[in-house]
Amino acid sequence: MSTDVLDLASPRATSSVRLAQVASMSRRSIMEMVRQPALLAPSLIFPLFFAALGSSSFGKATGLPGFPKVDNFLDFAAAGSIVQGVLFGSVIGGAALATDIELGFFDRLLATPTSRVGILLGRLAGAATFGAFQAFFFLLVLIPFGARVDSGVIGALVIIASAALTGVAFGGFTAAMALKTGSAEAVQGSFPLLFILLFFSSAFFPRQTMQGVYGAFANVNPVSYLVEGIRGLMIEGLTATNVAEALLVPLAIAIASIALALHTLTKRLASR
């Protein structure tokens, strides 16, 4: 008996138990989404709807000065659709965490010997999985309609990884908001902010064609660089710069957002 206790307390056993806890929490957060398709549908349908509208409305814009070289508008729009879907999905994850807090499930978890960080990381792992699924789904739907991934299968895998990291990046912010406010309504209220970040970026049109304040805002908006990393892999091919931009930009945002979420979690636990 005492040997077992010692084994469990060893660093190796502790980390494997923590990993199992994160995996379990992650599985729960994914199942939560799968069981509520009505919540997921908008984050899958709306980006595709906008891409379809854009390809018909702005098809002739691809010849404008400053527009990147593309075969059709869908090539350009695909990256924006992926990031749009992942951003909207991150609100769902954050709202689910806030609902756990509202319903008292979060407190019940804290009463168990579960790792506190594991609760948060499990949620973010769920966001990463859903982000990866969204990217896969969007590519699967858009490719038959004419979108091309010039960087091939490897590029597509990098795009999926980038979407997963983007899921963590924005999932971290919405999780921090959930932990701070404990209100699903407040997290849902962040939706317009994400919408603003998305619209004042190069998600729907190139930065090079924007002027004045819009262009200046798009130039400093991190969402522009998130989208352009993925777009580079779609329309320019597999280059070290494109891969680095697609992975490092969301990674940097993810590090910042996880730090913020952990800080908020610590404050929430300290105030109990």
Added chain:
Amino acid sequence: MTILAPTSTTTGQASGGTTLRSANALAQRGLRNIGRLPAAFVPAMLMPIFQAVAFSGTFFAITRIPGFPTDRSINWYLPLACCMGSGFAGIGLGFSAIRDLETGFFDRVRMAPAPRSALLLGPLITCWVRVLIVITAVLVVGFLIGARLTDGLLGLVTLYVAGLGLATIAAGWGLGLAYRFKDMRAAALMQLVLFMALFLTNAQAPLAIMSGWLHGVARINPFTNILRLARQGFLGEVTWSNSWGGIVAIVWLSTLTIWFTNRGLAKLPK
């Protein structure tokens, strides 16, 4: 104070007076709710402003496509934003109706000796006032960031007509669904259908520069005519040929959705 007795000679007058008085009371309540529940109204006003600013900035370059009818992107997107705001103000009536159904207020109003037409007219008046506020707010911001009328004040008249018409159509749709579903499940359907109806048009780009499937859909979508009615004062002269299609669409669709509301109201359990 005038008391209108429902005798045989005054029945019509009494009924009309009661309808107007009851509708006015319901409208006053709806307008007071703007102040009491700003969280329900303010986003509905800010969203079209955001849309006008964001669309005109993001898609600024499309004005350089040959055949685009204006060199100011805000002139193209401002009327769209006003129409979206008006449509969602109409849908907002559906949300209010659901809230009233859930809290039991609607049942109490139905027990009162108010004509059924007042239950529709009162909220509609609230909705029209909201639309006037929303369109005016969007216009003020639009003019500040560069929108210009191309045919004087007549362009404003057609824009307000289009907005009020769209709000009536959307209100009929929202209330009809609210009376059928009686809970917030109806909200997604209300918004989704309106959103699609407005975007499957020349909302983002003129028909002349559109290509593919959307061109075919937008050409037969009656909401394209309403947008044409709304936009003409910002793109050139206000003409009858650019107006009549929108007016017919408003009359036809409003009749249809208000009939849908009346049917829903009649089907509510007694």
